[in-house]
Amino acid sequence: MIMPNNLGRQYELHADEYKKKACEILDSGWYILGKEVELFEKEWADYVGAKYCVGLASGLDALWISFRLLNIGKGDEVIVCANAYIACVMGITINGATPVFVEPDQYDNIDADKIEAAISDNTKAILAVHLYGQACDMTKIMSIAKKYNLKVVEDCAQSHGNHWQGQTVGTFGDIGCFSFYPSKGCGAFGDAGCIVTDNSELANQFKIFRNYGSEKRYHNKMVGSNSRLDELQAGLLRVKLSHIDDFNEERNRLAEEYDSKISNPLVIKPQVRPGADSTWHQYVVHVPENRDKLMEYLKEREIGTLIHYPIPPHLSEAYAYLGHKVGDYPIAEKYANEVLSLPMYNGMTSEEQKIVIEAINGFTGD
Numbered sequence: 455m456i457m458p459n460n461l462g463r464q465y466e467l468h469a470d471e472y473k474k475k476a477c478e479i480l481d482s483g484w485y486i487l488g489k490e491v492e493l494f495e496k497e498w499a500d501y502v503g504a505k506y507c508v509g510l511a512s513g514l515d516a517l518w519i520s521f522r523l524l525n526i527g528k529g530d531e532v533i534v535c536a537n538a539y540i541a542c543v544m545g546i547t548i549n550g551a552t553p554v555f556v557e558p559d560q561y562d563n564i565d566a567d568k569i570e571a572a573i574s575d576n577t578k579a580i581l582a583v584h585l586y587g588q589a590c591d592m593t594k595i596m597s598i599a600k601k602y603n604l605k606v607v608e609d610c611a612q613s614h615g616n617h618w619q620g621q622t623v624g625t626f627g628d629i630g631c632f633s634f635y636p637s638k639g640c641g642a643f644g645d646a647g648c649i650v651t652d653n654s655e656l657a658n659q660f661k662i663f664r665n666y667g668s669e670k671r672y673h674n675k676m677v678g679s680n681s682r683l684d685e686l687q688a689g690l691l692r693v694k695l696s697h698i699d700d701f702n703e704e705r706n707r708l709a710e711e712y713d714s715k716i717s718n719p720l721v722i723k724p725q726v727r728p729g730a731d732s733t734w735h736q737y738v739v740h741v742p743e744n745r746d747k748l749m750e751y752l753k754e755r756e757i758g759t760l761i762h763y764p765i766p767p768h769l770s771e772a773y774a775y776l777g778h779k780v781g782d783y784p785i786a787e788k789y790a791n792e793v794l795s796l797p798m799y800n801g802m803t804s805e806e807q808k809i810v811i812e813a814i815n816g817f818t819g820d
């Protein structure tokens with residue numbers, strides 16, 4: 455069986471290093487907010503080119519705590535791509551703010567040319583989600599944000615180390631949010647996340663908020679949360695980070711192979727926006743006519759694929775209260791019916807990829 459993602463393969467590439475680091479931390483007797491978290495925060499900030507990084511418990515925490523600390527809540531609107539992952543939208547709504555959806559473009563990210571039409575007097579921020587490992591058009595997004603005095607939060611959960619015009623994503627807006635969920639580019643061995651920012655005051659607020667609102671033990675400045683990155687995850691993430699360029703390069707090679715060898719006219723290959731690069735968190739093809747048939751056909755040949763995502767957030771049961779209906783965002787709805795993520799993981803062999811490519815090229819649609 456060729457899995458859509460095979461985390462064990464990436465682990466095997468450096469298993470001894472992870473084991474050594476894990477034992478070192480277990481033996482240390484210090485498990486929460488210690489030296490590993492501090493070092494990881496410094497190394498991740500350096501990696502993305504930000505001044506500060508604050509480790510958190512998950513990517514969703516990074517999002518909702520960002521909006522909380524930016525004071526964006528009830529009565530406020532946040533613009534977000536209509537084909538985003540549900541967690542992006544929850545990051546907005548947990549604080550009581552309202553998501554305002556904007557259709558994606560042919561690069562599967564927010565269509566920046568449609569953002570202005572979605573701005574109202576209540577708009578406070580744009581959440582730029584760099585979906586599938588590809589950067590949004592941050593030049594247009596930042597210029598709209600400047601014109602309307604909006605905050606910009608970047609969701610880089612699926613984009614660890616990719617760029618827009620040479621600058622690493624996460625460093626354009628006020629805050630860059632990262633998830634280190636195990637399947638992500640730099641994935642932890644459990645849940646983990648972080649934010650990056652150049653604003654020292656904001657970074658400090660995150661540090662206080664993640665630890666029950668306290669800077670000094672038992673002195674609580676605000677009502678916070680428990681969203682601490684633990685030492686074990688931070689230490690293991692440091693090992694992952696030391697290999698991230700190789701991981702990204704390998705996925706790039708796999709994507710190039712798919713690009714050059716998939717030749718089935720029923721399958722539209724992903725396009726990379728000029729000025730962006732992709733770290734290929736997912737290799738997402740569009741199959742407008744018979745996506746589900748292709749998925750089934752591949753499954754019969756023991757090739758696993760995934761749909762990111764089958765239900766756009768505005769049609770999710772969780773967001774019925776927003777009152778949207780089918781047809782409100784036709785492009786996002788169309789994408790939900792045609793996207794398919796092909797197997798893509800570090801450690802994928804050329805034999806495995808050949809099997810996937812040959813199977814796809816042999817699909818006739820019947």
Ligand SMILES: Cc1ncc(COP(=O)(O)O)c(C=O)c1O
Nearest residue numbers: 512513514539541542611633635
């Ligand atoms: C785009 C995006 N945003 C947010 C999240 C939430 O991250 P987490 O699962 O770490 O809470 C994820 C992934 O799960 C994601 O893919």
